[in-house]
Amino acid sequence: MTATRVLHLTVNGTHRSVAIEPHRPLLDVLREELDLTGTKECCAVGECGACTVLVDGRAVNSCLVLAVEVDGATVTTVEGLAPDPDRLSRLQDAFLERGAVQCGFCIPGMVVSARYLLATNPSPTVEEVREGLSGNLCRCAGYNRIVDAVLAAARAER
C-alpha cells in the first residue's frame, strides 16, 4: 500500500536520490537520510520556522512538506548557503560578527529566511527585515541583533 519510492532532488547543488515512504516529511529526509542536520525540527506544525529551507528558491517550512511532493525540485538548506566548505557567506558572517547567535537553535532557519528576504528585497528597511523574519521564532528573544545582522549583510552584499 505505501510503497517506497525513489526521489530525485538537487540538494545544495548536488543531485541526490533517496528511497522514502510517502509519509516522510522533507525535514526528516534532509536530516535522517541526507545527514543535513543544520535544518532543525522544533514545533513541527509550521509556526516556528526552525525548519525553513528553500524549495525551488522559495522559503517553506520543511516540516509541512512531504518529501514526495518535491520530487525533481531544487532544495537549499543552511548547509548550502556557504560558497565553499572553508568559507561562510557574507550573511552568515554578519550573524557571527553581530553576535546574533545565542543558543543557536533558530539560527539556521533565520539565516535561510534572511537569504530568501535578501533575494527578493536586497535593500530592506528594518520593518521589512522584521516582517521577512516574522515566520521565525527566537526563544532567546535575540531579535535585535538578528535584524542588525541581516541589515549589515544587505549592505555588504550591495
Added chain:
Amino acid sequence: MRAFDYARPATVADAVGLLARHRGAAKVLAGGTDLVVGLRQHTLTPRLVVDVKGLEDLPPAVTGTGGAVVIGATAVMADLARHPLVRRHLPALVEAAEVVGSIQIRNRATLAGNICHASPAADTVPPMLAYDAQVHVSGPAGERRLALADVILGPGRTALEPGDLVTAVELGVPRQPVGAAFARMTRRRGVDLASVNVCCSVSADGVTRFAYGAVAPRPFLVADDTGTLADPEGGEDRKAALLEELIARASPVSDVRASREYRVAMLRVLSRRTLATSIDRLARAMAAGGEGR
C-alpha cells in the same frame, strides 16, 4: 505520521476518480499547510493523499475573464497577492492573503485550501464572501459552481462530497465602483490565527456589506441596504445603532485567543475601521472613473 499512499494524478478526472474510489479515506493535498499538520497530529488518517499540484487541466494561477477573476486551486497566497489583476480588482483579498500564517506558509497555502479546511478564522474567507466568490467543483457527476456561503457549513465542515475537488475560485469584479478593505486582530504579529477578522465593502449604490470571521461557527455576511452606513452625511447615532444590529448577528465564543466580550468589542472597532477605509477607497474609485477599487 501514519503511513499512507500518495498519488499525483495528471488530470482533474483522474484526481476525482481516485477521490471517489477512496471516498472518505482520501485527502486532497495542495499546499499542505493544514493537511500535514493534521497528518502529524493524527487528527487526519487518510489511506491515500492525492496531490493536485500535477494536474495539467487545472485553471491557471490567476486569469481575468469577463467581469471575474478566476484563481486556480493550486495558486499560492504569495503569488495571488502580488498578481496585478488581483491587486487591481480585489484589494481586500490582497490584504488578507498577505497576512495568512507566515512567509513560509504563504509560499505554500492556497485559497482553495483555506475554503476546504473551513476554519471559522480563515483570513481569506471574509474577502471572498464580500467579493461573491463562486467555488468551482469537479465531482463524479461533473462540474458545478457553488456560492462560497453554501460551501462552508461550520468548523471543519463543508458541503463538498467525497470525490469532490475544488478546481478554482471565481471572484466577481464589481460592476459598479466598490471600495473594500480587510482587517484582523491577532495576539501577535506573524503566525497567529485571527481573534477577529472583518472585510467591508461599500458599493456606489450605497450598500454596505461586512463579512465577519472568527466570531461564529463560520464566516458570514451581513448587509446594510439602507445606505445609512455609506452616507458621509448620515447621523452618527443612526449609524451606531445600525452597526450594533449587524454586530449582534455574531455569536463569538471565548477561547485561547480571545474572550467573547473582547471579540465583540474588536468587531465594533474593525467594522468602523474597515468601513472608513472602504468609503475612502470607493471615493477614490469614483474619482478615477470606477477603475481602481
